[in-house]
Amino acid sequence: MSEWPLVVFTLAIQLSCGLALAATVADWAGNRSDTAMRPLGIAIFPVAAIGLLASLLHLGRPLTAWKSLYNLGSSRLSLEVLLTLLFVLAALIYSHSWWAHRQDHRVLTGIATSLLAVAAVASSTAIYLVPTQPAWNAGWVPISFFGTALLLGGSASAAFGNLHVPRNLLGCFLGGAVAGSLMLAISAVWMFATLSRVPLDDFAAARLREALHLLTAQHPIALGLHLLLTTVIPIAFAALLWFGWSLPGASPLLRLLAFLAITLGAFIGRGLMVLVGTLPRQF
């Protein structure tokens, strides 16, 4: 599959979107001690920038990437590029304010960054919602994208943030991760419902049949791994952090491993999503 850069791009933008939301919530909640959220606030820009660079690798001619803004009037891809660029620019300013311990207007900058991040993810989902792609053209794609943002943002905040934050803030992070996890489960069920339909159009029906076969017959292990790592692991991770472990006792290694497992699950899921839409065509 030649679409791996897009998998990295979408996941990185969604992770940085989740991080921006988490940092803004933490800042807004009055937790202004820099030590608690600083690493996450600083990480937003590099993660988003990695995503942007990865998207260039998908192009046949990366040096002419600027031309992708030519068709803002009607192209969803142009709009996605513009909104992602604006988000990355806002993330640069926001991350810098965390880096430089600047607290003036940081909440406002965080809100603006988060809004742009949500807009960038929304424009990203619009790319896949086209009637000529029957496997993608359904609500499971936006649910998957926003669920991934919440899951990765919440898990990263719980995994790498300073856990000496107020318990309600930790609850916010873990709640975001669990909500994202449930959204991904709903997205998976919706995806199967979409692929199992038999539309009037025989070409679309054939495409959906092939996509379903690809998931259930050719990649069942990857599919199972995706569901395990993005639903069971995050919920168990959140429950352990919330109920089981006292906050200072939560092992950094365990938290790191949990985050890596969840990210791997999201990576596999996104790869499968791209695969079902880019099956070889009859025409």
Next chain:
Amino acid sequence: MPSTRSWSRCRRRTEGKVADGQIAFFVDTTKCINCRTCEIACKDFNHAAVGQRIRRVRTFEGGEFPKIFAYNVSMSCNHCEDPICARHCPTGAYSKRESDGIVVHDPERCIGCRYCTWLCPYGAPQYDAREGRVRKCNFCLEELERGKSPVCVTACPMRAIEFGRLSDIASRPDAAAQVRNLPSPGLTGPACRYKVRPEAERA
């Protein structure tokens, strides 16, 4: 998703709203013998890369013994009335000419994002990894401007491919816009028409 609604929309598009000057291919699938001379002529003329099939012939088989059937469909870009490639190309590399409705792709503008290859239900835009950009049928514009026919039309030994004004082609009693196993014309309003056997008619 194509639905009953999109079917009715397709009829409106394919029977009424097409520009007067729109030119189109007419493919007689009852004559096509799957020799692929059209594919080779197209590849040769356009200097297409290995694996890049700007025009393709596809064979469909079906039925149950002893009543079996097969038909061949030669297809390139359909120069659609509502070209989804042109609407969503981020660089504006695609344009639909007002004079004759040909959807032209400008390789100089193409950045190789491949979004059009995802969007086109007919797989008309073909990516060339060596050049890092997409190519598709431009109706052999150079030939047309010299008063000649597209090379696929000239090369076909069975004379199965013709071209002309869509208004003339669509008025033929045997011209069908909908062919079994092909994407619904309601999606993009393709300008091509086909002559098909009854078994290749869309149910």
